[in-house]
Amino acid sequence: MPSELDDVKYQVAVANRVLAETGLATGVTASFGHASMRLPSDPGRFAIKGRGYELDVLERMRPQDMVVCDLDGRKVDGAPGLTPCYEIKMHSCIYKVRPDVQAVVHVHPRFTVVMSVLQETLVPMCPEGIDLVRHPLPVYPHNKLILTEEDGMEVATELGGHKAVLLLGHGAATTGADLTEAVMNMYHLEEQARMNWYACCAAGPQHRRIPEELIAESDNRTAIHELPHLKELFGGVPPPPNNGVYLHYADLVSRDL
Ligand SMILES: [Zn+2]
Numbered sequence: 046m047p048s049e050l051d052d053v054k055y056q057v058a059v060a061n062r063v064l065a066e067t068g069l070a071t072g073v074t075a076s077f078g079h080a081s082m083r084l085p086s087d088p089g090r091f092a093i094k095g096r097g098y099e100l101d102v103l104e105r106m107r108p109q110d111m112v113v114c115d116l117d118g119r120k121v122d123g124a125p126g127l128t129p130c131y132e133i134k135m136h137s138c139i140y141k142v143r144p145d146v147q148a149v150v151h152v153h154p155r156f157t158v159v160m161s162v163l164q165e166t167l168v169p170m171c172p173e174g175i176d177l178v179r180h181p182l183p184v185y186p187h188n189k190l191i192l193t194e195e196d197g198m199e200v201a202t203e204l205g206g207h208k209a210v211l212l213l214g215h216g217a218a219t220t221g222a223d224l225t226e227a228v229m230n231m232y233h234l235e236e237q238a239r240m241n242w243y244a245c246c247a248a249g250p251q252h253r254r255i256p257e258e259l260i261a262e263s264d265n266r267t268a269i270h271e272l273p274h275l276k277e278l279f280g281g282v283p284p285p286p287n288n289g290v291y292l293h294y295a296d297l298v299s300r301d302l
Contacts, residue, residue: 049086050122054108055302057082057092060150060224062298063291065104067232069152075102078152078216081136082224088144089116093136095127107302116141118197132190134197135218142201146220148227153216156238162214163245168254170240174233179260182234183207188214209234225291232290 047055060080064070070078081093094103095112112123118133136149160167167178185203189196191212200218204210208230209219217234221227244252270279 049084050092050113051108053082053084053092054111054113056224057094057111058106058108058302059295059299060148060228061094061103061106063228063294064150064152064231065102066294066298067228069154069231069235070103074153074155075104078103078150079130079132079136080148080150080224080228082148083140084113088140090114090121091136091140091149093130093133095120095123095129096131097127104298117194131192134194135191135200136197138194138197138201139204139218139220142198143204143206143220145222148221148224149218150221150227150231151216151218152231154231154235154238156242157211157217157235158214160238160241160245161211161217163250164213165241165245165250167211167234167237167241169260170237170244170254174230174237175255175260177209177230177234178237179257182209182211184211184213185215186213188212190215225288229288229291 057080064078064080065075079094081091083091090113092111092113094106095110098110109124110127112120112127112129114129114133114137115121116137118129118137120129132151135151139146139149161184166181169175169178183203183205185200191197191200200210200212204218209217211217217231219227219230219234221230268283269275270281270283
């Protein structure tokens, strides 16, 4: 049985690899970004990708490459020679002010970045991640790296109770009740940004969006587990969330671990 710490490091290493595999930290951004997760038994500490590796790209992270930090961003565990990532304060400050958040992701996804520079509000353009952009997302109006406690608290304050915050000309941070949710929120955010970019190119900045009333129409439908032809099969109980996309990529990237 792996210890809790070993298990968390494994999960975080896999999440970093998934960010690379899904194109969120690849090519020119292969070395930029990090996933992190709190230790379930010690919410004042979290595991995260660090710095100081011979090959410092998300795609190559292994469990033993992860470092553990406290909520001040200080390294409390990890191999000698490794440091926390430079933007550790983005993670530590979000954990400090959001006790509900169990995992944080930060990357520099291309479409999210370009849309933030254009200062175009992301609007719903496809089902994946529709709730993320149903209302305007908060924007941290600075391009600088998040290096100090003050920087980190500014980002955490801008995030507020949202699941994502955009960092103008830099990237985004997403949160989750677990690693899967934090990573998928980032994947969905980037997909919405890409669809918004396509729409801007095709129809200009005043392009149409999926109207709010159609989203509300979906919200108000009979739950899947209560549909007459499915009710018995589901036993009247809501199905678990569909994590197929994450599990597929997690399986792909973890075959040599
Ligand atoms: Zn960054």
